[in-house]
Amino acid sequence: MKIISFLIVSFFFIYCKQETKINPHSVTGMVQENTHSKEAIKMLRDFYLNFYSSDEPLDKKKSMKDFVSSRVLKRIDSLTKNPENLIIDYDPFIKGQDYNGESIKKSLEIKPLKNNDEYRVSFLQFGGQDEAKTNIDVLVKKDDSGKFLIYSIINDEHLNFK
Amino acid sequence: MGAITGNQNPIVGETNSYGINLFGALPFISSNASYEWYLFKKQKSGGWMDITKNGVPKKGMKVDYKFFEPVAGELFEIRVFEVVQGLLPSVEPSKKLFGKLEVTPASSRNAQIDKVVLFNRGKKDINRANYTDTLVAQAFCTGLFGKEIEFQLWEDDAAGKGHDAAVNKNNKIPHVFKATVNERGIAEAKILLSADEKIMRQVANKFLMKGDSDEGANHEYYVTATYLGKGEKASQINVLAANPDYQPKPKTDSPKFPATSTGKTPKQPDAKGKILDAYFADAGGGKLTKVQVGKKVQVKIKTSGMVGKHVQYKVWEYDLGSNDLVYESGKIKVVNDLILTGSFTISQGTFGKGIDFGSMDSDSGKQNYFLEVIPIDVSAESQKFGVNSDGLMEVEKVRSPTTVNPTPEKDDKKSDKKADCCIIDEEYFLKNYELEFPKKNKQGKLIPLSNSVKNSLRRMFRSISEYYSNEKRCCNKYHIAYLLATAKLETGHTFDPVEEANWLSANVRKKYFQEMYDPVLGKSDKRKKMAKDNENTKEGDGEKYYGRGYVQLTWKKNYRKMQEKFGVNLVDNRENALNHELAVKIMIYGSEKGVFTGRKLSDYITNNSKDYYNARRVINGVDQAAKIQGYAEKIEKCLKIKECNCKESSSKSKPQTKEKYNIEAAVNYINKNALAKSEGACAKYVRKAINAGGIANIFGHATEYYDTDKLVKYGFTKVGTDINSITLKKGDIAAFGSVKGHPYGHVAMWNGTQWVSDFKQKSFWVANQYSTDKKYAIYRWNN
Numbered sequence: 001m002k003i004i005s006f007l008i009v010s011f012f013f014i015y016c017k018q019e020t021k022i023n024p025h026s027v028t029g030m031v032q033e034n035t036h037s038k039e040a041i042k043m044l045r046d047f048y049l050n051f052y053s054s055d056e057p058l059d060k061k062k063s064m065k066d067f068v069s070s071r072v073l074k075r076i077d078s079l080t081k082n083p084e085n086l087i088i089d090y091d092p093f094i095k096g097q098d099y100n101g102e103s104i105k106k107s108l109e110i111k112p113l114k115n116n117d118e119y120r121v122s123f124l125q126f127g128g129q130d131e132a133k134t135n136i137d138v139l140v141k142k143d144d145s146g147k148f149l150i151y152s153i154i155n156d157e158h159l160n161f162k
Numbered sequence: 163m164g165a166i167t168g169n170q171n172p173i174v175g176e177t178n179s180y181g182i183n184l185f186g187a188l189p190f191i192s193s194n195a196s197y198e199w200y201l202f203k204k205q206k207s208g209g210w211m212d213i214t215k216n217g218v219p220k221k222g223m224k225v226d227y228k229f230f231e232p233v234a235g236e237l238f239e240i241r242v243f244e245v246v247q248g249l250l251p252s253v254e255p256s257k258k259l260f261g262k263l264e265v266t267p268a269s270s271r272n273a274q275i276d277k278v279v280l281f282n283r284g285k286k287d288i289n290r291a292n293y294t295d296t297l298v299a300q301a302f303c304t305g306l307f308g309k310e311i312e313f314q315l316w317e318d319d320a321a322g323k324g325h326d327a328a329v330n331k332n333n334k335i336p337h338v339f340k341a342t343v344n345e346r347g348i349a350e351a352k353i354l355l356s357a358d359e360k361i362m363r364q365v366a367n368k369f370l371m372k373g374d375s376d377e378g379a380n381h382e383y384y385v386t387a388t389y390l391g392k393g394e395k396a397s398q399i400n401v402l403a404a405n406p407d408y409q410p411k412p413k414t415d416s417p418k419f420p421a422t423s424t425g426k427t428p429k430q431p432d433a434k435g436k437i438l439d440a441y442f443a444d445a446g447g448g449k450l451t452k453v454q455v456g457k458k459v460q461v462k463i464k465t466s467g468m469v470g471k472h473v474q475y476k477v478w479e480y481d482l483g484s485n486d487l488v489y490e491s492g493k494i495k496v497v498n499d500l501i502l503t504g505s506f507t508i509s510q511g512t513f514g515k516g517i518d519f520g521s522m523d524s525d526s527g528k529q530n531y532f533l534e535v536i537p538i539d540v541s542a543e544s545q546k547f548g549v550n551s552d553g554l555m556e557v558e559k560v561r562s563p564t565t566v567n568p569t570p571e572k573d574d575k576k577s578d579k580k581a582d583c584c585i586i587d588e589e590y591f592l593k594n595y596e597l598e599f600p601k602k603n604k605q606g607k608l609i610p611l612s613n614s615v616k617n618s619l620r621r622m623f624r625s626i627s628e629y630y631s632n633e634k635r636c637c638n639k640y641h642i643a644y645l646l647a648t649a650k651l652e653t654g655h656t657f658d659p660v661e662e663a664n665w666l667s668a669n670v671r672k673k674y675f676q677e678m679y680d681p682v683l684g685k686s687d688k689r690k691k692m693a694k695d696n697e698n699t700k701e702g703d704g705e706k707y708y709g710r711g712y713v714q715l716t717w718k719k720n721y722r723k724m725q726e727k728f729g730v731n732l733v734d735n736r737e738n739a740l741n742h743e744l745a746v747k748i749m750i751y752g753s754e755k756g757v758f759t760g761r762k763l764s765d766y767i768t769n770n771s772k773d774y775y776n777a778r779r780v781i782n783g784v785d786q787a788a789k790i791q792g793y794a795e796k797i798e799k800c801l802k803i804k805e806c807n808c809k810e811s812s813s814k815s816k817p818q819t820k821e822k823y824n825i826e827a828a829v830n831y832i833n834k835n836a837l838a839k840s841e842g843a844c845a846k847y848v849r850k851a852i853n854a855g856g857i858a859n860i861f862g863h864a865t866e867y868y869d870t871d872k873l874v875k876y877g878f879t880k881v882g883t884d885i886n887s888i889t890l891k892k893g894d895i896a897a898f899g900s901v902k903g904h905p906y907g908h909v910a911m912w913n914g915t916q917w918v919s920d921f922k923q924k925s926f927w928v929a930n931q932y933s934t935d936k937k938y939a940i941y942r943w944n945n
Contacts, residue, residue, distance in 0.1 A: 055850065080840045083924050090906045091842040097906055097920075098845035100861050126861045130639050130769065130803070 037119075040140040041110045043067060043148040044121055052094060052123075053105040069141075069149040072159060079158055092156045095134050096125055103127030117141055118154060166242055166263040174231045174267045174347075175276040175304040180240055181224040183261070195246045197260060199225045204237035219243070229267035230276055231304040231347025235882025238265045266887055269879065273305035273389065278313075280353075280385040280397040291383075291403045293363070297353040301387035301395070303343045307880045308871025311349035311387050313339040317366040318382040318400050325384055325396055335362050335383075342871075349387070352589065355403065357616055363406065381405050435471060439464040440535045440547040442555045447502050452556045455513045458505040459555075461491070463535055468496045472538035475503070478546075479515065480530040480554055488515040488531065492668035493538055508557055511737035530554035583630035584637035586623040587802040592616055594800035599655075618657035618742070622649065625746035639803050640767045640794075644777050645749055646801075647793035649712040651786055659745035662709030662716070672705050679716065680704025697722065706736060711745035713752060713781055723757055724748050753780050823877065823943055825893035828855030832911050832918045840928070844919035848895065848909045852876075855893075855943075865907030867897035868939055878941040885926055888940055896926065899937035904929055 047067040050058045064073060079087040090097050094104075107124040121136040137154040153159040168180030182197060198219035202210040227240070244260035281288040283298045291297060299313045315335040320326035337358050339351035355362065366381035380402040388394045442450040443462040453459055461475050473496055477489040489512050494503055506512075513529065532554055534546045592611060601609040630637045653660050663671050677685035682701035684690035693699075696717035698707055709716045715724065718733065725732040728747060732738050739745060756762035758781055766777040774794040778787035831854035832847060845864040852860055857876050866872055873895060874880060882888045885896075892914040898907045908928055910919040917923040927933040 055846070080842065083840060083921065084927060086840055086842075086929050087903075089840060089842055089844065089904055089908055089928055095906075096845070097843050097864050097909075098849055098861060128861075 037112050040117070040119060040148045041112070044110045044119060044138065044140065044150075045108065047150070048093075048104065048108055048110075048121060048123070052099055052101060053108075054101040067150060069143065069151045071161070072150055072152060075159055075161075088158055092153050092159050093136060094123075094125060095136065095156075098126075100126045107133070113137060117151075166240060166261045168227075168240070168263060168265075170263065170265050171268045172227070172229055172265065174229045174234050174269060175274055177226050177228045179224055179226050180263065182242065195244050196221060197223060198243045198245055198257070200241045200243065201227070202239040202241060203233075204239070210239060227265075229265075230302045231269070231306075232302070234267050234269045234304075234347070235884055235887050236266065237884075237887055238267070239263065240265060269305055269881060273303070273309070273393075275301050275303050275306070275311065275387050275389060275393050275395040277302040278385060278387045278395045278397045280383065280399070280401050282401055289399055289401050291355065291401050293355045293359045293403060293406060295355055295403075297355060297383070297385075297401055299339060299341075299351045299353055299385040299387070299397070301341075301343070301349045303347045303349060303389070305879060306343045306349075306389055307347065308874035309343050309349075309389055310340050311343060311351075311389055312391075313341065313349075313351045313353070314386045314388070315339070315353060315362075316384055316386065316396075317362070318384050333365055335365055337361070353385075354589075356613060357620075359613070362403075366405070379405055435468045435537060436466040437463065437468070437473065437535045437537060438466055440475065440533045442531070442533070443502060445505070450555055452558065453508060454558050455508055455510060458507050460505045461503045461533060462500065463494075463496075463503065464500050465496055466499060468537065469498065471496050474536045474538055476534040476536065477512075477531050478534060480532055486515055488512050507735070507737070509735050509737040511735075511740040513557065514741045514743075529557045531557055583633070583635065584627050584642065585804040586626065586642070587804060588620055588623055590802045591623070591800045592619065595619070595797070598796040598800055615655070615657055621742045622646070622657055622746050625743045626750065628743070629747045629750050637803065638763075638767065638769060639801055640769075640772045640774075640798065641750075641754065641763050642803070643798035643801055644763065644767060644772075644774055644790070644794045645712075645753060646797050647774070647790045648753075648778075648781060649749065650793050650797070651790050652712055652714060659711045659740045659742060660714075661740065662714050675705040675708045678704065679708060693717075696720070710736060710739035712749040713758065715739045715748055715752070720752070720757060724752070727751055756780065758782075822856040823852075824855050825943055828852055829893055829911065829913050830854070833913050836918050837921045840919070840921050842920070844909050844928075845906070847918075847920040848911050851911055852895075863906040864897065864909035865900040865905075867895070867909050867941075868899040868907055868937065873897070873941045878943055881940050881942045883936075883939050885938075885940065890940075891942060893943055895941045897939055897941065898932050899935075901929075901931040901935045901937055903931055908932060 044067075050062055050067075051064075076088070076092065080089075103126055104123045107122070107127070109120075109122045111120050111122075112118070113120055118137060118139055121138060122133045124131050125134045135155065138150050139152040139154055140148050141151045143149050152161045165183035166180055167183045169178045172178040180199070198221055200212060200214045200219050203213045205211050229238075239262050241262045242260045243257050245255050245257045247255045279300050279302075281298055282291040282295050285291070285295070299315075301311045301313070303309070303311065315337070316325065316330050317333040317335065318325055318330060319333055320329040335358060339353055341349040341351040343349045362381070381404075382400040382402055384397045384400050386394050386396045440461060440463045442453070443460045444450055445458070445460065447460075447462055449462075450459060463473060463475065465473070472493045474493055475491045476487055479486040479488050489506060489508075491503065491506070494501070532546060596608070596611050601611075603609050626637065626642060649657055663674055666674060676683040678689060679693050679698055680701060680703060681690050681693040681698050683704060684693055693704060697719035698704060698717055703718055707716060707718045707721055715721060715732075721732040721736060721739070724730075724739070724744075728744060728751075730738050730744060739748065752758050753763045756765075759779060761779045763777060763780050766773040766780070774791040775787045776784070777794075778784050778790055828851040832851035835847060835850070837847075845862065845867070848864075848867075849860055849862075860872065860876065862870075862872060878895065881894070888894075890912045892912060894912040895909065896912070896917065897909045898904075900907045908919065910917040910923060910926075910928075912918075917926055919928070932938070
């Protein structure tokens with residue numbers, strides 16, 4: 001009986017060890033391969049191209065609500081409520097107050113981050129000499145209707161919802 | 163209480179008179195009264211501070227005041243006290259406030275330099291210096307915020323006070339110092355005397371004050387300042403720099419030029435071996451006293467008791483400060499008492515070695531050479547010949563079909579164009595280079611970077627800027643870091659162009675080049691084929707087209723390519739590749755275009771990624787790649803490249819003319835498009851309003867409108883930094899710098915009644931932190 005018990009315990013131990021080994025790889029593989037992330041990336045690309053590749057939105061019928069969750073929009077609204085004491089006076093989606101649409105269009109890159117549902121949007125904001133890329137890390141999730149929306153800006157202290 | 167009359171908004175830079183209002187105050191004026199004038203300045207705290215010069219009031223019924231640009235827009239108060247003497251000597255005089263007048267100096271309508279000073283900061287006597295000191299030149303300017311002021315140093319030979327331009331016309335120190343006018347209206351340049359010591363001493367000693375027999379114990383310096391070559395103002399008090407060349411009565415038998423050391427131990431005179439004479443000679447052996455660049459010369463050496471021994475000669479360019487070595491021969495066997503050596507060409511490369519400061523150096527047109535003959539295998543002393551004014555050989559640079567100008571673009575009108583691209587902050591670089599690459603002596607003390615390395619680096623920086631200016635494009639900082647790292651390694655840290663395998667003896671070198679690069683004498687079939695593939699087709703090409711310059715330009719093919727690119731005869735006059743300026747251009751062009759190996763710098767280094775290790779493949783596989791990588795990483799930290807103004811140098815984006823900016827159009831735009839509330843897009847909306855006014859190509863975070871001269875560059879004027887002292891005008895722009903919690907700053911436009919950014923603001927301040935820090939400036943378009 002002792003031997004059987006030992007074998008059972010050993011089997012579980014080995015099995016669990018293999019699981020922990022395999023899991024990280026399979027998760028990474030899923031993020032890069034699954035269709036969800038591709039759709040999320042497409043949404044982010046559409047969002048940036050629509051609102052930031054030119055001074056005016058490409059499609060004026062589309063609004064921020066089509067791409068950004070209401071919790072993010074509400075938070076931004078509250079941060080900019082007092083005109084005499086703005087908490088943020090920049091656009092958190094570009095970390096700035098102005099941009100060169102042509103530069104953003106040409107340099108826009110979106111990559112999945114290590115964690116599921118997190119993506120990095122990178123671009124050259126003005127396309128100037130020696131300009132470093134601006135990185136916006138966002139959390140993208142599906143809403144109840146199955147539409148991908150930006151749920152937080154991870155690298156913004158006011159909008160990371162932590 | 164009486165009253166004071168005078169201009170309450172004096173224009174800065176102008177002298178204004180203020181007087182007692184006799185009419186208004188007549189009943190109070192006492193016959194035995196005098197008046198003392200004090201100046202007070204309003205403090206941020208709200209109080210007044212007495213800023214009367216040295217605490218000594220001006221006296222009289224009428225006095226003058228002059229304000230300078232830094233205080234434009236600030237509030238002052240002139241206070242006059244009436245001092246009434248007691249009727250009896252024993253009675254103390256009474257002093258009471260007679261009147262006061264608030265004054266706010268206004269910016270000048272005309273941009274100008276008001277005053278220039280030169281001094282030795284931190285010294286007990288700020289008007290005295292040594293050549294190891296750093297002088298400070300300051301220009302106090304009006305309406306020139308953000309503009310570049312050029313300082314020119316002069317040695318004063320005019321007698322008495324003042325500077326006589328005619329007398330001092332030859333005393334210009336060939337180095338222009340530049341500084342940008344800060345928000346206080348002051349441009350300050352640091353003049354490191356040690357950096358230019360040689361040329362300064364040379365200039366100073368060359369011309370004397372009328373009636374003087376020598377320059378004396380001191381060199382007197384003053385500085386002039388100009389903006390775009392105009393509005394020259396000079397400092398009034400000279401700085402006296404101790405003249406290191408001053409010797410009250412030099413001993414006639416003291417050696418003026420110490421002999422070159424040729425051995426580890428001092429040689430003893432050798433009775434049997436003597437070098438008696440040497441001079442430059444033509445092909446027939448006739449003595450040469452004058453020659454043009456491009457010509458071949460030989461050297462005639464007269465010896466005694468040295469047959470069978472060897473000598474070497476060096477050609478020096480004569481300078482009063484220190485001499486420049488321009489050529490040195492290989493080992494020469496003495497076959498007779500009188501020998502005529504093989505010829506060498508005084509090429510542009512040779513000539514260039516005698517020039518310290520480009521075309522501004524007095525040596526850039528004409529030089530004087532003398533000889534030093536060094537015995538190799540006897541203990542005779544080396545000797546110098548022709549060092550007096552009669553013996554020197556004059557070498558002249560003339561434009562003729564036989565001469566080659568290594569920088570053809572410099573002689574045409576284009577060369578007058580100011581280099582605007584890739585301007586490296588020289589002082590910042592040198593300061594940080596010493597920190598990144600510290601050299602210590604045995605005691606562990608830091609050894610400062612030598613002047614020759616500093617000068618070589620400065621030359622390189624100017625050539626880099628000139629290259630990109632000619633190309634009309636901006637440089638990549640990381641490319642520059644890598645190329646400088648390459649130059650550092652290839653030149654053994656001297657940053658002077660070098661010849662390949664220069665440490666080998668002439669014969670060994672020749673053999674090495676034949677084996678490596680000759681199509682006939684190559685050491686293997688592979689090397690021979692490689693030689694032919696690279697256009698080294700004839701026997702002898704191997705020893706001709708060996709490595710020269712910063713990246714060892716090798717093979718006839720590459721010499722030809724560079725000749726075609728830069729219009730300089732490199733195929734026939736290969737020494738031109740050693741010209742500092744050309745060597746820099748060859749390095750940049752060859753590396754960026756992939757001329758050397760087919761691989762380009764941009765394959766490894768871009769704005770967003772850099773692989774300093776593999777970038778070596780652009781030059782030579784991965785040979786020394788790690789070492790250069792290390793250098794590049796450090797050099798990158800030393801590099802500060804000023805904002806690229808290449809586009810500004812073309813007419814396209816020069817400051818807009820006044821007619822092209824329409825304030826009304828700008829204000830209309832911002833009024834019409836303002837949002838109901840802030841969307842964090844102030845810079846975009848103000849920028850678009852400026853665009854609507856007629857100025858294009860302006861972008862950036864709001865803080866950049868405050869931190870840089872972005873608006874000034876386009877023709878706006880900074881009118882002040884105190885909102886309470888400025889009468890706002892429609893179209894005025896307020897730019898706020900970055901403050902805690904607001905990293906991108908803020909910018910807004912005054913529409914005549916309120917401030918508008920991306921929304922119509924309720925107040926000037928859009929966040930508490932801005933009102934706390936008060937880091938802002940107001941800009942105005944003046945038609």
